[in-house]
Amino acid sequence: MEYRRLGRSGVKIAPLCLGTDNFANPTPEDEAKVMVNRAIEAGINLIDSSNSYAQGESERIIGRALQENGRRHQVLIATKVHFPTGPGPNDGGNGRLHIIRACEDSLKRLQTDHIDLYQLHRPDFEVPIEETLAALTDLVRAGKVRYIGSSTAPAWKVMEAIMVSELRGTVRFISEQPPYNLLDRRIENELVPMCQTHGLGILPWSPLAMGILAGRYADAANFPEKSRAQLRGGIYAERVTARGIGVGNEFVKLAQKVGVSAVQLAVLWVKDQPGVTAPLIGPRTMAQLEHFLPVLEMLLDDEVRAACDELVPPGSAVANFHNSAPWMKMKLPE
Template sequence: MEYRTLGRSGLRVPVLSFGTGTFGGRGELFGAWGATDVDGAREILARCLDAGVTLFDTADVYSDGAAEEVLGAALGRRRDEALISTKAALPTGSGPNDAGTSRHHLRKAVHDALRRLGTDHIDLFQLHAYDATTPVDEVLSTLDRLVEDGAVRYVGVSNHAGWQLMRALERADRHGWVRPVAHQVYYSLLGRDYEWDLMPLGAEEGVGAVVWSPLAWGRLTGRIRRGTPAPPSSRLHATAAAGPPVDDELLGDVVDVLDRIAADTGHTVPQIALNWLTTRPTVSSVIVGARDLEQLDQNLGAVGWELDDEHLALLDAVSRRPAPYPHFPYERQDGFAQLNPPMAGLRR
């Protein structure tokens, strides 16, 4: 397993991490993802740790907290071998303070997560969403105190716009508070919006990407092709509306190229899609999921080898979408492009 620093921090994380959205099985959305219990999770986590996958991602809203409970119980005595990442901000109840990033909610969320996880610290704590109703200084000073108290080791954000993250970084630097070192983002061959603003920001400010849904909400598993609907067993039938939108023509074009590369390399469609992400600038870790050991082993096969330059160029070309404003002048006009070198020049 390859390890990378998490953004501009000293914490080393595996290039593949494991997401626990399939743990617990509570609720309509997460019940459709999976219902792995403690015994099943213990087998999966053991296989992960033995393969060098040491970072496990969860959240308080995953199965109404059950995912954290299963993760903590399944790790058991191997807790010290693992890094735990969890998130809070989304609603966990109907009360007026059951959501957001207020000092009240964040401190309670961390306390509750520690209890469910059965641990004394969270290695990476992330704001699951931007909260426009809470002053940024209140959010950051609270995170700083949580780190000072030892309840949290590192902090990050998730699903933030560029200006929201930059505002947090500027305020943290101004006051000497702990700054976010991770941004948990959607990024895949079918959704490269991360590249326009968040990737350059991450490179400039030392914020590493922790990628969620790298297979585009299950569309790049190799089971869906042009003109072929998702099989009856696909969780897409129950979860598609909650995930990122995908253009069917783009899906067909990308899978055609993935099939061609699979024939050339002997690797599977999802392995190639995951491997491509590990080559992208600012990516610290790519979160994979699995409902059983067979699926996990398939995902683990995405690392330990490299795509050649020809295959990388094919994937880049087929998945690239026209740049939105204000980016398109820099892509299409020489004068603008001269002032803004392409992202390919960035170091990972």
């Protein structure tokens, strides 16, 4: 397996990362810990979480798992800050007070003395980026954070942070974590070329398009049991569209023709797209994790890439995976 450099940093990571949004919601702790161990054994060395996943329980499970297996030194812990963690006016966002407090709380839950990659879960349009970067720089200088990144931000906002860090001498983003899959390719228009030009790694989330690309959904109005759209509703349900389901069905046929599962092909497609460092896989069960792992050694050939481009042209979208980002004003036709 070839490890990939994360942006302009000295860090190398496996071409898949373990996402933990399902830990404790609904994956039980015992199974989650087994998944952590199996992922490390397979060579995955970045585990991604957030202080908002299951009200912090995802971080706690990761912390307990790494304490029990003694493998903290083998992995990079990535987590995030932004969403509210309490009722107070300073219990959310990207201001100094919240970032410093949230980092201390995450360190306790993770049972570690440092976070390897601390990411802004969303941009904050009310707090000056100078304040945010200054707080993150203080955490790096204190040894509590190694690197910083962002998630689900517009290209211009990431670029603003890069320029301010250059001008002010503050710590610099090494990565961006956007939504990206065959159904929503809009990051290819600006974000991907910006990251390639300025040396940021890309760690996409939702490569399976919530299972739409695996043929999980047959009807945009009736969701299968235990699907994310059925379990969580809201923005998750909004992502399931008739157009997306149509493409998903054609994608399943393409995967059958290629001789791999649609799940594996969906992740492989993201993994081997230009500019991508490593997509996040978010297995709910141990069986799902095992099914993902062969993708670590797979390569996407040009013929399959071209067939995918025919389903959804580069830079376009048939489902909205940016619907958790208020800055995305573009509405897709039904």
